[in-house]
Amino acid sequence: DQQVKQNSPSLSVQEGRISILNCDYTNSMFDYFLWYKKYPAEGPTFLISISSIKDKNEDGRFTVFLNKSAKHLSLHIVPSQPGDSAVYFCAASAPGNLIFGKGTKLSVKP
Amino acid sequence: DAGITQSPRYKITETGRQVTLMCHQTWSHSYMFWYRQDLGHGLRLIYYSAAADITDKGEVPDGYVVSRSKTENFPLTLESATRSQTSVYFCASKTRREAVTDTQYFGPGTRLTVL
Numbered sequence: 001d002q003q004v005k006q007n008s009p010s011l012s013v014q015e016g017r018i019s020i021l022n023c024d025y026t027n028s029m030f031d032y033f034l035w036y037k038k039y040p041a042e043g044p045t046f047l048i049s050i051s052s053i054k055d056k057n058e059d060g061r062f063t064v065f066l067n068k069s070a071k072h073l074s075l076h077i078v079p080s081q082p083g084d085s086a087v088y089f090c091a092a093s094a095p096g097n098l099i100f101g102k103g104t105k106l107s108v109k110p
Numbered sequence: 111d112a113g114i115t116q117s118p119r120y121k122i123t124e125t126g127r128q129v130t131l132m133c134h135q136t137w138s139h140s141y142m143f144w145y146r147q148d149l150g151h152g153l154r155l156i157y158y159s160a161a162a163d164i165t166d167k168g169e170v171p172d173g174y175v176v177s178r179s180k181t182e183n184f185p186l187t188l189e190s191a192t193r194s195q196t197s198v199y200f201c202a203s204k205t206r207r208e209a210v211t212d213t214q215y216f217g218p219g220t221r222l223t224v225l
Contacts, residue, residue, distance in 0.1 A: 006152075034213065043200050043216030044153070089153060096160065097143060097168065098214055102152035 023090030133201030
């Protein structure tokens with residue numbers, strides 16, 4: 001049973017608009033979450049993270065929101081740029097490793 | 111160059127052959143990980159290691175063997191490759207510090223095809 005779920009396999013957004021990528025988790029013991037970005041033929045790279053003691057973390061155009069009661073987090077990208085087109089993985093920190101979602105492929109159209 | 115590297119980047123092999131994928135990191139990170147990425151499954155953990163000579167199974171360990179004789183190296187061996195092991199394999203590492211961040215740093219990946 002998946003502990004970290006990204007229910008949207010893909011998302012298409014116009015350049016300049018907001019991209020919202022969603023992630024749900026099932027284990028209430030998870031207390032740290034990360035987003036990774038992956039371009040084709042490259043390894044995933046860390047993008048932004050959030051601790052469960054916060055409900056928001058912002059880094060430039062990227063903001064992650066955490067709703068613990070709903071076991072839901074989201075990544076907002078504003079404004080979206082064509083270079084943001086990639087696969088985005090949500091991950092939860094577990095003892096010794098990370099548990100990843102299946103990823104959402106974001107396409108930002110010029 | 112500093113960082114985490116994987117070799118080979120691409121490999122084609124046949125069913126039943128033994129294959130070893132190499133991973134090397136220069137940060138002296140304690141933890142190292144092997145993941146496979148498949149369509150519809152995202153990133154799944156195969157094995158991980160908390161330190162030299164300490165390894166543990168992840169979500170999908172069957173058919174794989176790992177070793178960690180040196181901190182900087184974490185090879186992954188497919189003892190008898192099967193078609194279902196065709197995938198992209200990523201190595202990652204992170205520090206031992208149980209700090210605020212739990213960031214893993216990934217290598218560029220190895221694309222393995224088993225015919």
